[in-house]
Amino acid sequence: xxxxxxxxxxxxxxxxxxxxxxxxxxxxxxxxxxxxxxxxxxxxxxxxxxxxxxxxxxxxxxxxxxxxxxxxxxxxxxxxxxxxxxxxxxxxxxxxxxxxxxxxxxxxxxxxxxxxxxxxxxxxxxxxxxxxxxxxxxxxxxxxxxxxxxxxxxxxxxxxxxxxxxxxxxxxxxxxxxxxxxxxxxxxxxxxxxxxxxxxxxxxxxxxxxxxxxxxxxxxxxxxxxxxxxxxxxxxxxxxxxxxxxxxxxxxxxxxxxxxxxxxxxxxxxxxxxxxxxxxxxxxxxxxxxxxxxxxxxxxxxxxxxxxxxxxxxxxxxxxxxxxxxxxxxxxxxxxxxxxxxxxxxxxxxxxxxxxxxxxxxxx
Numbered sequence: 354x355x356x357x358x359x360x361x362x363x364x365x366x367x368x369x370x371x372x373x374x375x376x377x378x379x380x381x382x383x384x385x386x387x388x389x390x391x392x393x394x395x396x397x398x399x400x401x402x403x404x405x406x407x408x409x410x411x412x413x414x415x416x417x418x419x420x421x422x423x424x425x426x427x428x429x430x431x432x433x434x435x436x437x438x439x440x441x442x443x444x445x446x447x448x449x450x451x452x453x454x455x456x457x458x459x460x461x462x463x464x465x466x467x468x469x470x471x472x473x474x475x476x477x478x479x480x481x482x483x484x485x486x487x488x489x490x491x492x493x494x495x496x497x498x499x500x501x502x503x504x505x506x507x508x509x510x511x512x513x514x515x516x517x518x519x520x521x522x523x524x525x526x527x528x529x530x531x532x533x534x535x536x537x538x539x540x541x542x543x544x545x546x547x548x549x550x551x552x553x554x555x556x557x558x559x560x561x562x563x564x565x566x567x568x569x570x571x572x573x574x575x576x577x578x579x580x581x582x583x584x585x586x587x588x589x590x591x592x593x594x595x596x597x598x599x600x601x602x603x604x605x606x607x608x609x610x611x612x613x614x615x616x617x618x619x620x621x622x623x624x625x626x627x628x629x630x631x632x633x634x635x636x637x638x639x640x641x642x643x644x645x646x647x648x649x650x651x652x653x654x655x656x657x658x659x660x661x662x663x664x665x666x667x668x669x670x671x672x673x674x675x676x677x678x679x680x681x682x683x684x685x686x687x688x689x690x691x692x693x694x695x696x697x698x699x700x701x702x703x704x705x706x707x708x709x710x711x712x713x714x715x716x717x
Contacts, residue, residue, distance in 0.1 A: 601629030
């Protein structure tokens with residue numbers, strides 16, 4: 354059976370963190386989200402972690418909390434951690450998503466936390482069908498999901514869900530700003546290129562713009578006991594070097610390439626793509642990112658503050674190798690109006706190109 358392609362064409366989120374309402378129209382394969390500090394760029398990327406499956410969505414909420422320093426166990430154990438995702442300006446804890454994967458149909462999805470007081474017998478039966486919760490000790494609050502008018506109830510403890518998406522639950526398609534080496538890179542490398550010589554050579558070739566002396570990358574299970582690590586072998590060096598001992602730019606590119614490959618036919622959110630990359634390498638880095646994403650049909654949502662990064666993005670797309678994908682680019686500029694509400698202006702590539710060439714500020 355062919356894998357379902359999960360590219361968004363339209364996305365709207367309401368009452369998510371500090372975003373009262375943000376709407377992205379005409380979403381393309383390559384999407385850049387711009388804006389001033391604290392306007393909500395990262396929040397938009399986090400909102401795009403949306404998934405129709407309640408287990409996956411809640412798992413992603415908890416993973417976002419761990420990104421911010423709260424341990425996974427703390428996040429799962431405390432319902433209060435979910436409150437951070439709801440608007441501070443609304444009494445009701447309801448997040449509404451409206452999404453479309455084609456141009457024909459929009460689906461509305463609501464995620465909310467409700468009190469169990471006043472639940473009907475029918476509601477409790479629904480909760481029992483969806484979870485393994487002990488009905489003799491009903492929790493004070495539960496999750497209510499509405500999808501196109503259909504209502505279902507779930508517990509905030511995902512360990513009690515009857516239906517779990519085992520293949521994807523441990524992976525979050527979000528590369529946060531400042532993320533450097535972590536053990537997850539070993540898993541990503543193993544699942545994508547380690548056992549395929551052709552893919553591994555292609556992967557290493559994509560890193561040659563950083564150093565053409567990179568000869569091989571392997572998984573080493575002996576140097577650090579009980580902790581496999583990635584090792585990089587250079588042509589001019591007899592001993593391999595642990596990837597975690599290398600610069601942030603190299604580690605960042607390894608992560609970007611591997612995760613783009615992992616998100617084949619799906620979407621990946623990248624916060625501050627230029628993080629760790631020197632401006633002199635940025636143009637080639639953009640070319641690699643676009644080539645790999647195009648090959649694996651990965652939809653990208655990317656933030657940056659960097660004017661050089663945007664200029665290089667424009668120049669890469671003007672190269673004859675990439676001219677055909679200019680139509681697959683959208684740029685969204687977030688800003689706050691006089692009432693402190695977040696709005697956005699949308700740019701096609703041609704409009705973006707014109708703004709860059711005429712020094713029109715579009716970064717918020």
